[in-house]
Amino acid sequence: MSLSLDKSTWKRVRLGEVIRRSRTQVDPVSSGVERYVAGGHVDSEGVMIERWGRVGDGQMGSTFRYVFNPGQVLFVSARPYLRKVGVPDFSGVVADKTYVLDAIPENGLLQEFLPFLLSSEAFIEYATAEATGSMNPRLLWGPMQRYEFDLPPLEEQRCFADLLWAVERHQLTLVAEDGALRAALAQFCSHRFASVPTTRRLGELTATRSGPSFSAADVSEFPQGDSVPVLGIPNTKPDGSIDLSSVGYVSGLPQSTAKVDGASLILIRTNGNRDRIGNVYLPPTVAHGYAVSAFQFLMKVFDPADRKYIYWVLRQPGMQAKMSEAASGTTGLGNLAVRWLNEQDIPWPEDPNARTAIIGLIESQAAAADLVRAELSALATFRSSLLAGIFGSAK
Template identity: 45%
Template sequence: MSLNLDKTAWKRVQLGDVIRRSRTQADPANRGVDRYVGGGHIDSDSLTIERFGDVNDGQMGSTFTYLFQSGQVLFVSARPYLRKSGVVNFSGVVADKTYVLDAIPENGLLQEFLPFVLASDHFIAYATTEATGSMNPRLLWGQMQGYEFDLPPLDEQQRFADLLWALEKYRLSIQERADRARDVTAVVLRHAWGDERKVAVGDIGECVTGSTPPKANAGYWNSEDVPFYTPSEIEDEFATSARQRVSLAGAKAGRMLPKNAVAVACIGGDLGKSAVVLEPGISNQQITSVIGLPADDAELLQAILAHPLGRAALRARETTTIVRKLNKSDLMKIEVPWPADRRALHTVIQARRTATVSANFEMSRLARLRVALTAEIFGGAE
């Protein structure tokens, strides 16, 4: 898809000439403000900000004093490569490193178009280059104001904004459908947990604890043969591609996990996370896995353990010395809902997976389209 743009009427501007930063401050306790937005509430590459914290939750820092109103744009200046910016539809406060921004229409920029300026690869490349600081680089306001780009006339901005916001609305509708599938699954599993009939995990499959091949043996590690899984690969229902791999000899020094192993993180802050392994590999000793299950049972067991009631059952068995830990023997004793006829549960889990895969594919396609369109409008990364 190409916009076939004629940019002869476009005007070269600096960002600081077409936006203003709101610096209105207030003590939330004395101004009736009940919401705050931190960096963790803003999803990377999102154009809207839906999540927030309660100012009385004890998690808000003392620098959260900058007021924002519905319709304004928030931009997180720290680590701009994370692409955390978007429009809010509520009021609240942010910290000093989050800029509260408005377009200046009389200077040629529409408010509806501003989020796409800040989300473009062209701007992110500039912001990343100009950010200062090594540990937590930040785009200072002065540097942000100096960003130059070609600005279309207002009528063209409106057309572009209408097109790009339509894509975003469609993306959100896809995400909503996927979320509904997850919600239905959660309800079904909650009812399953209410069933008095339970089976110990150790009776469902064989539980094995991983082991790390000796690091001193370079022959074990200088290879791309076999995945080496750690808790960092356990983020969703399926294990992500391993960041490290070992040789075949290294894998023999560990314990091979077959396809459809259910990997459970059993130590520290990752304790309780679980995922199904699709590519056979080995894991470190921070993971205990349940093996010997067919694919449908593996996906069902992972969903049961990942449910809030499953996570609670895992926590109830953990021990705490210096760090939180769940021993293999304790994992084996955890009782979970496991009816003899699991076909209905298999169907629910498969439907959720289908919805998730379909949504991820479509959202990936939309993301590529948005990148292509914004690159045509603003230029690509420099």
């Protein structure tokens, strides 16, 4: 999408000419401050802050002394590539590495426009390049003030800000709707499967094996010789989707390596986050012929017609929790065992038509949730295009 903007009236400025940093400090305990905002409370996908910590919860560090008020812009200077910029609608304190910012309208910058400027690709690229420190790079206040950009007249900023804030509010509405639909779907699945009176052992219906081990030296970005595309943990997303945009190609895999086909499911076998162990994925047709990593299971359903039924059984919250709890190891990486998985009894109507009917009901609900998620994705693309059109793309 191209905005085809006429920028002939826009003025080249430095950021330090049009913003000021608030450094007001208090003792949050003695002054009665109730909330604090840490970096983890600021999301990368939007500019509204809806999470916070409570002063006195034992998690707040000693540098949380800098006061912010509703409408001020908070910019997390540490690791600026994370794009943590937000506007709270409440008061509180932040630590020294989060800047509390105000636009200077008399110098030409609108407050409502500022958070989108600081979350633009062009600014984030500059901030990342100028950040100092290797372990926890930070954009210092001096370099931040030196950032140059083209500033529209106030009236144009107001139009842009109105549009971008409308997108922001719609995104929050969709996120809430998505969460409600996903929760309702999970509850429906749990209830429906719990009502099935008969069971079968999972190992009687499927064959499961982990992916092959290989070294980093065997992986290339592009196909080479006998290389095979391999899905790794980064390709299997926490939201249940499979991302094929960046797949590694591994050479020298044994001929016996199992490949994804129309009877396959993928499960996470090993992970440092217990909640991710057992996460199950339905690979798309375009992933047929791919292998999986040693941190994952490739499960083959004996009757491909039952693949979706088993997928939804494994995906239900109760089964997900059971797999997480069954992972071995008390610290570090947890591992799920094939033997344990094979021994699990799952709800199993003996009539294939009954299984098909259950999946039909589940997928009709899932389709509604998928529509909302698709709209969220389209909205994110639209937002990125708007920001690029107004502020320019990263060079």
